[in-house]
Amino acid sequence: MSGFILSIDQGTTSSRTILFDHLGNNVCSSQYEFAQHYPADGWVEHDPEDIWKTTLTSWLDVQKEAGGKADEIQGIGITNQRETTVVWERSTGTPIYSAIVWQDRRTAETCEEIVALGHAETIASKTGLLIDAYFSATKISWILDNIDGARQRAERGELAFGTIDSFLIWRMTNGEVHATDATNASRTLLFNIHTQQWDETLLKIFDVPRSLLPEVKDCADDYGSTDEKIFGRSLPIAGVAGDQQAALVGQACFSPGMLKSTYGTGCFMVMNTGSEPVTSENQLLATVGYRINGKVTYALEGSIFNAGTAIQWLRDDLKLISDVSEIDSLVHDTWNNGGVYMVPAFTGLGAPHWDPHARGAITGITRDTSAGHFVRAALEAVCYQSRELVMAMSSDSNHTTTHLRVDGGMAANDWMLQFLSDITNTTVEKPQIIETTALGAAYIAGLQLGVYQSLDEISDLWRNTHTYVPEIESDHRHSLVKGWEAAINSVKSSAN
Numbered sequence: 372m373s374g375f376i377l378s379i380d381q382g383t384t385s386s387r388t389i390l391f392d393h394l395g396n397n398v399c400s401s402q403y404e405f406a407q408h409y410p411a412d413g414w415v416e417h418d419p420e421d422i423w424k425t426t427l428t429s430w431l432d433v434q435k436e437a438g439g440k441a442d443e444i445q446g447i448g449i450t451n452q453r454e455t456t457v458v459w460e461r462s463t464g465t466p467i468y469s470a471i472v473w474q475d476r477r478t479a480e481t482c483e484e485i486v487a488l489g490h491a492e493t494i495a496s497k498t499g500l501l502i503d504a505y506f507s508a509t510k511i512s513w514i515l516d517n518i519d520g521a522r523q524r525a526e527r528g529e530l531a532f533g534t535i536d537s538f539l540i541w542r543m544t545n546g547e548v549h550a551t552d553a554t555n556a557s558r559t560l561l562f563n564i565h566t567q568q569w570d571e572t573l574l575k576i577f578d579v580p581r582s583l584l585p586e587v588k589d590c591a592d593d594y595g596s597t598d599e600k601i602f603g604r605s606l607p608i609a610g611v612a613g614d615q616q617a618a619l620v621g622q623a624c625f626s627p628g629m630l631k632s633t634y635g636t637g638c639f640m641v642m643n644t645g646s647e648p649v650t651s652e653n654q655l656l657a658t659v660g661y662r663i664n665g666k667v668t669y670a671l672e673g674s675i676f677n678a679g680t681a682i683q684w685l686r687d688d689l690k691l692i693s694d695v696s697e698i699d700s701l702v703h704d705t706w707n708n709g710g711v712y713m714v715p716a717f718t719g720l721g722a723p724h725w726d727p728h729a730r731g732a733i734t735g736i737t738r739d740t741s742a743g744h745f746v747r748a749a750l751e752a753v754c755y756q757s758r759e760l761v762m763a764m765s766s767d768s769n770h771t772t773t774h775l776r777v778d779g780g781m782a783a784n785d786w787m788l789q790f791l792s793d794i795t796n797t798t799v800e801k802p803q804i805i806e807t808t809a810l811g812a813a814y815i816a817g818l819q820l821g822v823y824q825s826l827d828e829i830s831d832l833w834r835n836t837h838t839y840v841p842e843i844e845s846d847h848r849h850s851l852v853k854g855w856e857a858a859i860n861s862v863k864s865s866a867n
Contacts, residue, residue, distance in 0.1 A: 374445040377433065377606070379426060380809035381451045381535050382614065383472065383636040384683075386425035388433045390440065391813040393822050395804055395832045398440065399677035401432035408469065413476035413718060413727075415470040419457050422535065423432040423542055430602065430722055446815030447597070450808050452537040452636075453558045456510035458521070458532050460585070464546055466538075467530065470520050471510040473720075474637075474676055474718045478509035479727040485509075490576050497563045497570055499648050499657030505674070507534060508560035508577040513609040515579075525580045532583040534558070536611050540594055548595035550706035552584045555660040556668060562587070564648060564659055567667065589662045590616070591819035610816030614808045615639040616661055619670065619780055620804065621811030623833040625826045628770035632760075633808065634781035638675035638753055640760040642811050643668060644768055652722045653763035659733040663818060663826075671767060673722035673760035677731075679717035679781055691742045698746055702786050705743030708851070710735035712858035713748035720863070723763045728864035735854070753781065754791040755855040761795045774798045778807040785837075792839040794848060 375398060381385040387402035403425035408416040434441050444537040454473035459466045471477070478716060482502045485491075491502055500506060511532050515522040524530050533541065534555045540548050556562040556569075563570040569584050588594065593610035615633060621642050627645035632638060648657040648669040660670035682698070685691045692698065703825065711750055712734050719727040733748065757775075765772045775797045781787060792799040804810055810825065817823045 374443045374622070374822060376813040376820070376822065376842065377444050377447045378428065378813040378816070379447065379449045379539065380614070380806070380812065381422060381426055381449070381539060383452045384472070386422060386429050387809065388426070388815075389806060389809045390433050390437050390444070391810060393817070394619050395810055397804065397806060398749045399433055399436045401429040401436070404430055404537055404714035411477070413479070415472040415474040415542055417455065417458070417472055419466040419538060422470065423539070425550045426539060427806040435445065436534050437530070439833065444606060445820045445822060446575055446607040446609040446816050447814030449450070449536050449539060449608065450612055450614050450812035451539070451555070453534060453555055453615065454507050454552070455535050456507045456514070456532065457535065458514045458530055459513065459537045459538065459541070461529055461531050461546070464541060468514050469607055470511070470535070473505055475510065476504050476718055476727050478504040480513070481509045482639060494560060494576065497573060498557070499564050500558075500560055501654060501656065502560070503725060504727060505557055506560040506761040508573070508579060511579050511583065511843055512577055515519055519839040519862070524574050525583050528582040530583055530586070530673055533540050533581065536613075537585045540608060540611070542593040543597045543601065545598035545601065548550045550588050550594055552590045552592070552611040553659045553667065554590060554613040555611070556587045557659040558613060559571050564657065564669070566798035567662070576785040580787070588813045589665060592674055593819070607820070609819035610812055612661060612812060612815055615803055616659070616670070616795075617642050617673065617811030617815065618808045619643065619811065620829070621807030621809075622776045623830040624776065625830055627774075628768065630764065630772055630774070631776040631778065632757060634678050634753060634777065636676040636679050638757060640673045640764065642671045642764045642768060642770070642823070644671055645669065649768055651763070651767045654766055655760075655763055656722070669763055673763060675717060675753070675756045675760070677717050679716040680717060681713065684715070684717070685745060685749060689745070691745055698750075698784065699786065701743040701746045702750065705741065705747050708747055708751060709737070709740055709744045710854065711744040711748045712742055712855055713745070713752045714859050714862045715749065716862050724859070724863065725761055726863050729862045732858065732862045734858045734861060750787045751790060752785065754787065754794045755852065757791060758795045758852065761797060774800060776800045776802065778802065778805050788839050789842065793841050793843045794851065796841050796848065797827065799828045801837045833863060
């Protein structure tokens with residue numbers, strides 16, 4: 372079947388729309404960054420209207436650039452930054468507060484109080500998650516408890532909660548559809564991944580009224596149609612998945628043990644574990660990988676909160692580089708790490724440490740330390756943390772990891788991918804189409820629309836463009852890792 376699928380990729384720092392053909396090729400695209408807001412230490416917010424406007428503008432750009440091809444668009448897939456929380460008025464669609472971003476740590480103490488009350492085991496057994504400010508539940512409660520009248524309005528059914536996919540669907544359908552998919556629902560701490568339902572016990576623990584919540588659908592499903600008054604045409608919204616699960620699909624990781632890692636604002640490694648969730652012994656997360664035709668495929672996930680943000684920090688705040696294009700020459704001119712390690716724990720440490728109170732550090736600085744060492748340390752930090760996740764996943768799943776499929780903006784850097792292969796001692800594979808998050812959303816929508824008949828058909832479309840194999844000796848690897856372990860141990864909080 373020919374035709375095109377429009378994919379909306381709403382990320383943490385930008386909104387992007389890509390038009391894909393049925394072979395998964397990028398026909399045209401548009402992308403807009405938007406402001407990040409840091410009102411207090413550990414707080415991260417977005418303006419939901421910025422998210423909406425940049426999404427809408429990128430969509431209209433693509434529709435215009437596509438020209439006659441726009442008439443052949445079959446439908447829309449959506450992928451989104453997960454856990455980020457919006458609460459809005461049902462009557463107007465207006466948010467009552469900023470979007471609280473997944474990176475935000477303001478509810479860390481609340482999470483500690485919930486753990487102290489003895490709820491950790493119950494929550495983990497139902498959700499596969501740890502109690503952490505990363506997830507949506509405590510963000511919802513914070514909004515209800517800190518915005519005048521919000522809790523009362525929620526209990527009267529006047530407000531709606533959604534992760535970004537739900538907010539966009541509401542806006543795109545002009546309030547006709549309030550829905551999310553199972554992958555996004557599984558990241559809220561309110562969804563039972565075994566029963567595939569919102570869980571009354573969890574709602575009670577986190578004090579979240581059920582009336583706020585969206586309907587949970589399969590990833591490939593009917594999410595209504597776009598309002599013609601907004602977009603000039605009505606198109607079916609046919610697929611939704613959180614960004615990391617969409618990348619799992621885009622990387623065609625459809626067999627248990629297959630592993631992908633996305634390098635963007637953060638780093639997110641996900642392993643397909645099949646029809647049963649795996650309980651981690653290494654503080655990894657069991658989550659919904661995808662749900663299609665009512666069948667759930669589970670995954671293990673490890674999250675690194677800051678990856679690309681470290682490069683942004685070097686560029687925008689320290690002014691060590693003016694553009695990311697300068698990175699290649701700097702790292703190639705820096706023959707070794709000079710003993711410099713960066714731990715970019717700007718908003719705490721994610722898996723496998725889960726330390727919300729940790730803060731970043733750069734260690735090993737001498738008078739000889741250069742801008743190149745700082746840039747190199749930022750890239751290396753992503754790889755060291757990836758190594759921790761690879762080892763944890765191999766241990767939890769009993770699958771020996773020999774291959775890692777990578778994607779995301781940072782995967783454009785060949786130097787980093789070679790170091791990733793060296794330090795993880797795995798073969799790293801970069802696909803021909805690196806926009807795998809957006810591509811996965813398009814594939815999911817294509818399944819619903821009949822563009823693709825099966826996951827096997829999608830798997831056949833995956834193409835490798837470059838393979839990186841380990842090139843360093845084990846002794847050298849061990850020495851580098853030892854330096855990293857000393858650096859990361861130095862930033863951990865005493866409470867952890």
